[in-house]
Amino acid sequence: MGNQDFKQLLGTDLPIIQAPMAGVQGSALAVAVSEAGGLGSLPCAMLSPEQLIAEINRIKAATAKPVNFNFFCHEMPAFDEKKQAAWQVRLKPYFDELDIDSDSLPAGASRTPFNPTTADLLEAYKPEIISFHFGLPNKELMARIKGWGTKIISTATTLKEALWLEAKGVDAIIAQGLEAGGHRGMFLSADITTQVGLAALVPQIVSQVKVPVIAAGGLADAKGVQAALLLGATAVQVGTAYLLCNEANTSQLHRAALKSTQAEHTALTTIFTGKPARGIVNRAIKELGYISKEAPAFPYASIEMGKLRAAAEKNNSAEFSSLWSGQNPSGCKEISASELTKQLAGF
Amino acid sequence: MGNQDFKQLLGTDLPIIQAPMAGVQGSALAVAVSEAGGLGSLPCAMLSPEQLIAEINRIKAATAKPVNFNFFCHEMPAFDEKKQAAWQVRLKPYFDELDIDSDSLPAGASRTPFNPTTADLLEAYKPEIISFHFGLPNKELMARIKGWGTKIISTATTLKEALWLEAKGVDAIIAQGLEAGGHRGMFLSADITTQVGLAALVPQIVSQVKVPVIAAGGLADAKGVQAALLLGATAVQVGTAYLLCNEANTSQLHRAALKSTQAEHTALTTIFTGKPARGIVNRAIKELGYISKEAPAFPYASIEMGKLRAAAEKNNSAEFSSLWSGQNPSGCKEISASELTKQLAGF
Numbered sequence: 001m002g003n004q005d006f007k008q009l010l011g012t013d014l015p016i017i018q019a020p021m022a023g024v025q026g027s028a029l030a031v032a033v034s035e036a037g038g039l040g041s042l043p044c045a046m047l048s049p050e051q052l053i054a055e056i057n058r059i060k061a062a063t064a065k066p067v068n069f070n071f072f073c074h075e076m077p078a079f080d081e082k083k084q085a086a087w088q089v090r091l092k093p094y095f096d097e098l099d100i101d102s103d104s105l106p107a108g109a110s111r112t113p114f115n116p117t118t119a120d121l122l123e124a125y126k127p128e129i130i131s132f133h134f135g136l137p138n139k140e141l142m143a144r145i146k147g148w149g150t151k152i153i154s155t156a157t158t159l160k161e162a163l164w165l166e167a168k169g170v171d172a173i174i175a176q177g178l179e180a181g182g183h184r185g186m187f188l189s190a191d192i193t194t195q196v197g198l199a200a201l202v203p204q205i206v207s208q209v210k211v212p213v214i215a216a217g218g219l220a221d222a223k224g225v226q227a228a229l230l231l232g233a234t235a236v237q238v239g240t241a242y243l244l245c246n247e248a249n250t251s252q253l254h255r256a257a258l259k260s261t262q263a264e265h266t267a268l269t270t271i272f273t274g275k276p277a278r279g280i281v282n283r284a285i286k287e288l289g290y291i292s293k294e295a296p297a298f299p300y301a302s303i304e305m306g307k308l309r310a311a312a313e314k315n316n317s318a319e320f321s322s323l324w325s326g327q328n329p330s331g332c333k334e335i336s337a338s339e340l341t342k343q344l345a346g347f
Numbered sequence: 348m349g350n351q352d353f354k355q356l357l358g359t360d361l362p363i364i365q366a367p368m369a370g371v372q373g374s375a376l377a378v379a380v381s382e383a384g385g386l387g388s389l390p391c392a393m394l395s396p397e398q399l400i401a402e403i404n405r406i407k408a409a410t411a412k413p414v415n416f417n418f419f420c421h422e423m424p425a426f427d428e429k430k431q432a433a434w435q436v437r438l439k440p441y442f443d444e445l446d447i448d449s450d451s452l453p454a455g456a457s458r459t460p461f462n463p464t465t466a467d468l469l470e471a472y473k474p475e476i477i478s479f480h481f482g483l484p485n486k487e488l489m490a491r492i493k494g495w496g497t498k499i500i501s502t503a504t505t506l507k508e509a510l511w512l513e514a515k516g517v518d519a520i521i522a523q524g525l526e527a528g529g530h531r532g533m534f535l536s537a538d539i540t541t542q543v544g545l546a547a548l549v550p551q552i553v554s555q556v557k558v559p560v561i562a563a564g565g566l567a568d569a570k571g572v573q574a575a576l577l578l579g580a581t582a583v584q585v586g587t588a589y590l591l592c593n594e595a596n597t598s599q600l601h602r603a604a605l606k607s608t609q610a611e612h613t614a615l616t617t618i619f620t621g622k623p624a625r626g627i628v629n630r631a632i633k634e635l636g637y638i639s640k641e642a643p644a645f646p647y648a649s650i651e652m653g654k655l656r657a658a659a660e661k662n663n664s665a666e667f668s669s670l671w672s673g674q675n676p677s678g679c680k681e682i683s684a685s686e687l688t689k690q691l692a693g694f
Contacts, residue, residue: 159611178525179544193614193628193637197526197544199574200565200675207677218547227546227574264506267540281540290540328547330554 019239020070155185177217206232220331241331274298366586367417502532524564528673553579567678588678621645
C-alpha cells in the first residue's frame with residue numbers, strides 16, 4: 001500500500017475509512033468495517049443522547065478496534081416561522097396528493113450540532129477519532145476533545161476550507177470531492193460553484209497543508225483507492241459503495257434506486273434539509289428545483305420533507321426520499337462490509 | 348508507463364494529449380507538444396478556411412509527428428433576433444460603462460460546426476487524428492473522414508454520451524470530468540447537473556465501453572496522469588497546465604489571473620458563448636449570473652461579450668474576458684510546452 005502514514009493516523013491495518021452516512025447505517029456497519037481492518041464510522045448527527053450511548057455500547061462490546069464518531073458542526077439558525085410557512089404552502093399540493101395532514105408538523109428538527117452535552121456524554125468513552133462535517137466545534141470543545149487523546153478530523157470542500165481547518169489544529173483533513181454523496185461539508189461559503197472535483201481538489205490541498213489528507217468522493221473500487229493515494233492522499237473515505245452491504249440499513253427503495261439506471265443521475269439539492277447534498281434525482285428534486293431558495297435553512301427544510309417521504313414510502317414510492325448517492329455507484333455490492341473493505345484495499 | 352495501447356491509438360511516445368484550446372493557442376503549441384512526444388492539438392473551431400490552411404501548412408512544415416485537429420459539432424441554431432435584442436438590453440449598462448457602441452454589432456458569430464466544406468479542405472491533408480466537441484458530424488462526414496484513415500475521437504461528459512459515441516463508431520472517447528476548463532463537451536443534455544467529476548466518470552465509462560478512454564479534467568502533473576491511467580484511461584488530455592507555456596498565446600491578463608488566487612474559483616458559465624464552459628470567476632460571470640437564461644444560444648451570446656471583452660481589455664481589465672481554466676491550475680508553469688509534456692509524462 002505504499003505510504004503507511006495512515007496507520008499512525010487511524011490505527012488501522014488498511015487506509016480505508018467507511019464514510020459516516022446518517023439515516024442508512026448504525027453501529028453494525030461501523031463494527032464490520034473496523035473488524036475488517038478499515039475504519040468504521042458511526043454517524044451521530046441524528047442520534048438522541050440515549051441512542052448514541054446505546055450505539056457506543058454496542059460498538060465497545062463488538063470490537064476493540066478504532067471506530068470514528070461523526071458529528072455535524074453547523075450553526076443552528078433561528079427557526080424562521082415565515083420562511084417555514086412559505087415552504088409549507090409550496091409543499092401543500094404534495095401533502096394533498098399524499099393525503100397527509102400538514103397541521104401536525106413539529107416545530108423543530110432532529111439534527112443538532114455537536115455541543116457541550118455531547119462532549120459530556122463522550123468523555124467516558126474517549127473515542128480514538130472524531131470527524132466533523134460543516135466545520136469544527138468551538139475552541140473550548142476542541143481542547144476538551146483533544147484532552148482525551150482523541151484525533152480530530154474534518155471535511156474541506158475547497159482549498160480555503162482546508163487551510164482554515166489546518167489553522168484550527170485538526171489532525172487530518174477529508175478532501176471531499178464534488179462527486180461525493182450526501183451533504184457537502186462546505187462551511188466557509190454557501191456558493192456551490194466553489195465545489196471542486198476530487199482529481200483537482202486532492203492535489204491542491206495535499207500540496208498546501210502539512211496534515212494528512214483523506215480523499216473522498218467518487219472512489220468505489222481498489223483502483224479508485226490506489227489512484228487517490230497516488231494523488232497524495234494518506235487514506236480514502238468511501239461511502240456510496242457500502243450502501244448495499246448487508247450491514248447497512250439502506251431502505252429497499254433506496255437500494256432499488258442504487259441498482260437502477262436512475263442512479264446515473266445524481267445532483268446537489270437543498271430541498272431535503274436546507275443544505276446542499278448529493279442524491280439520486282427523483283420527482284421531488286426535479287419539481288422543487290434542485291437548489292431551492294424556498295427551502296428553509298438547514299436542518300428545518302427536513303421537517304416537511306420527512307413527512308412527505310414517510311407517506312410516499314408507505315406507497316412504495318421513493319419520489320420524496322433523499323436517495324443520497326455519490327456520482328459513482330458502480331462499486332455498490334450486495335456483500336458483507338468486511339468483504340467490501342478488503343476488496344477496496346485491493347485484497 | 349504500464350499499458351502501451353496509447354501508442355497504437357495516438358502514434359505517440361507519450362500518453363499525453365495537449366487539449367485544444369481555441370483562442371489561446373495555435374500551431375506553435377501543438378507542434379511543440381507533438382515534437383516532445385505527446386499529441387499536440389490545433390483548435391480549429393474559430394479559424395477561417397484560410398487560417399486553417401495556413402496553420403496546417405505551418406504544422407506540416409514543422410513536424411512529421413501526429414497532430415490532432417479539433418472541431419466543434421454543435422447544431423447551429425437559427426439566429427433569434429428577439430433573444431439577441433433582449434441580451435443587448437441586458438448588457439447595455441456595460442456598453443455604456445465601457446463607452447462602446449452597441450449598434451455596430453455583427454449579426455453572426457464566428458464558430459461554425461464541422462461541415463462538408465471543412466472536409467473538402469482537410470481531404471488533401473488526411474490528418475492522423477481529428478477530435479470533436481459537442482458530439483459528432485453526420486454519418487456521411489464520419490465515413491469521409493474514416494476513408495482518409497483518420498482516427499476520430501470525441502468527448503463524453505456522461506456515461507450516456509460515451510455509449511452514444513461508441514455506437515457511432517469513434518476510435519476513442521475523451522471522458523471530460525467536471526473539473527475541465529473551457530466548454531463542456533455535453534451534447535445529449537443541456538442540464539449541468541448531469542456533469543460528473545473525473546474520479547467518478549472515468550471508471551464508469553472504462554467499464555462500459557470497449558474503445559480506449561482518454562481522461563480529461565483536473566489533471567495537472569505526473570501524479571495526476573498516473574492516477575488517471577490507474578483508473579483505466581489509455582491516455583490523458585491536459586489543457587490548463589499548458590496555458591502559461593511559452594508557445595501558448597494566452598493573454599497577459601489571462602496569465603495574470605491564472606497566477607493569482609482568483610484562479611482558485613472557477614465556475615461553469617453560459618454568459619460568454621451560450622454553452623456552459625468553465626472559467627475563472629470575474630465580474631461579468633458574477634453579475635450576469637453564471638448559467639444565464641438570458642444568454643442567447645451558442646455561439647450567439649459571444650457577439651456582444653466579445654465587444655465588451657475587447658473594450659475592457661483595452662483598459663487592462665479582464666472582468667469581461669472568458670478566462671477559461673480548469674479547477675486545478677496548480678500545474679501551470681512558465682516553461683516550454685516540450686518541457687511540460689515531459690514532466691507530465693513523469694520524466
